[in-house]
Amino acid sequence: MHPVADGAGAAETMHRAEIALRWASADGGGRWLRFDPARHAGDVARWALTVALPAALERGELTLHYQPIFGLADQAVQGVEALVRWRHPERGLLEPHQLIGLAEEAGLTVPLGRWVLEHACGEALRWTRPGSPYVSVNLAATQVREPGLVDDVARLLAKTGLEPSRLQLELTECAFGEADTPPGTIDALAGLGVRVAVDDFGTGWANYASLRALPACEVKLAAALLAGLRSPRYPDPVDEVFVSGLVRLVHSLGLTVTAKGVETATQADRLHALGCDAGQGWHFGRPGPAARFTELLGRA
Numbered sequence: 001m002h003p004v005a006d007g008a009g010a011a012e013t014m015h016r017a018e019i020a021l022r023w024a025s026a027d028g029g030g031r032w033l034r035f036d037p038a039r040h041a042g043d044v045a046r047w048a049l050t051v052a053l054p055a056a057l058e059r060g061e062l063t064l065h066y067q068p069i070f071g072l073a074d075q076a077v078q079g080v081e082a083l084v085r086w087r088h089p090e091r092g093l094l095e096p097h098q099l100i101g102l103a104e105e106a107g108l109t110v111p112l113g114r115w116v117l118e119h120a121c122g123e124a125l126r127w128t129r130p131g132s133p134y135v136s137v138n139l140a141a142t143q144v145r146e147p148g149l150v151d152d153v154a155r156l157l158a159k160t161g162l163e164p165s166r167l168q169l170e171l172t173e174c175a176f177g178e179a180d181t182p183p184g185t186i187d188a189l190a191g192l193g194v195r196v197a198v199d200d201f202g203t204g205w206a207n208y209a210s211l212r213a214l215p216a217c218e219v220k221l222a223a224a225l226l227a228g229l230r231s232p233r234y235p236d237p238v239d240e241v242f243v244s245g246l247v248r249l250v251h252s253l254g255l256t257v258t259a260k261g262v263e264t265a266t267q268a269d270r271l272h273a274l275g276c277d278a279g280q281g282w283h284f285g286r287p288g289p290a291a292r293f294t295e296l297l298g299r300a
Contacts, residue, residue, distance in 0.1 A: 053086075053108055057115060061087050064119055065287035068296060069136070069258060069280045072272035077297060079134040079168065080127075081280065082120035083287050084112070109142040114152055121160040121167060123290045127297055134195060136168040144171060150188040157192065164193030170220065172199050190215035200260070202246055212253050219250045223261020223281070229270045230263060240274065247275040 056062060062084060069079040085093050117137055124135040143149055157164055169189060190196050197218040198211070202225045211219075225243055228236025243259075250257050259271045262281035271279055285296065 056086055056088070057108070057111065062112075062115065063087055064116065064123065064290065066135075066290060066293045067280060067287040068285045068293060069133075069278050070284045071278050072259075072268060072276055077133050078278050079136055080124075080293055081136040081138075081170075081287075082116060082123075084116050104140075104142070109140045110146055113140055113143045114156075117153065118156050118160070121156050121162040124162055124166060125160065126290070126294060132163075132166055133297070134166045134168045135162075136170055136195075136197065138170045138199065141172070144185060149185060150192070153189060153194065154192055157194075165195065168195035168197050168218070170197045170199040173201060173203070187215050197258075201250075202242075211250075211255075216255060218256045218258060219246075220258045220260050220280075221246060221276070226259055226261055226267060226271070229267045240270070243271070243276075244274045251275065 063086075064082050065085050066080040066082055068077050069081065070076065071078050087093055120135045120137050124133075127133055127135075139149075146152075153167075153169070157167065171186070186196065195218065196214070196216045197220055198214065198216050199220050200222040201219045203222045221243065225239065225246070228239030229243070247257050256277040257275070258278040258280060259276045260280050262268050262271065262279040262283045264283055267281075268279050268283055
């Protein structure tokens with residue numbers, strides 16, 4: 001009998017070969033890959049999280065954190081973005097970039113999105129005051145394709161009693177452009193009186209013609225567009241021209257502009273000078289529990 005790698009038996013070696021074959025196919029095919037124990041361990045851990053997610057929803061292990069959105073001119077709180085977290089009993093707090101992919105693999109994007117919507121609308125009621133901030137919730141492309149989305153949003157608004165104008169729904173450029181999105185869905189959402197925003201603008205398909213046809217009130221510039229504005233002494237002139245052009249384009253349509261990923265005061269000042277209306281990022285505050293945002297409003 002020929003020896004096999006790592007002292008594994010024939011059955012285990014065949015199993016590893018099958019796994020490597022699946023990896024090669026998933027990575028685009030037309031290639032070969034060597035079995036990687038670390039990658040396999042990561043896949044197993046991810047699979048375990050995916051299997052555990054439905055029960056986590058039922059057990060109440062999910063929670064929402066909120067990141068404030070500030071006006072760049074007056075430094076006043078305009079809104080807050082709701083970001084879902086999973087308080088995993090063994091792995092600690094899992095963030096959205098870890099959780100959303102798991103939800104997609106488990107087929108839970110729609111129920112997870114419904115949970116986020118309901119809890120964000122309910123928690124926003126504690127922030128009712130003159131000039132109350134809106135709460136912004138991301139919608140996945142899968143949710144936008146659901147025929148019952150508009151009815152879901154209307155039902156949740158009625159159930160929680162939140163004013164429609166205090167709910168903002170963020171959709172990526174790709175979600176706006178999905179060919180199988182039910183006709184009239186985005187118009188119907190705007191018809192409920194909620195705010196509609198284009199998220200991560202500048203990285204997808206949207207252009208002037210498509211943007212002007214959308215019932216949006218706000219555009220959120222992708223953080224990747226702002227990297228050249230961070231340096232206090234040597235801002236990237238290309239990035240400045242690009243951002244300035246996007247801001248003028250969006251303003252020409254009567255929409256407001258929020259810049260994401262604002263990390264420094266220098267960046268915030270430059271974005272204000274370029275005409276951005278609002279900013280969101282670590283410079284203004286990291287995501288935190290609802291109670292922390294309540295304290296922030298109390299100090300405002």
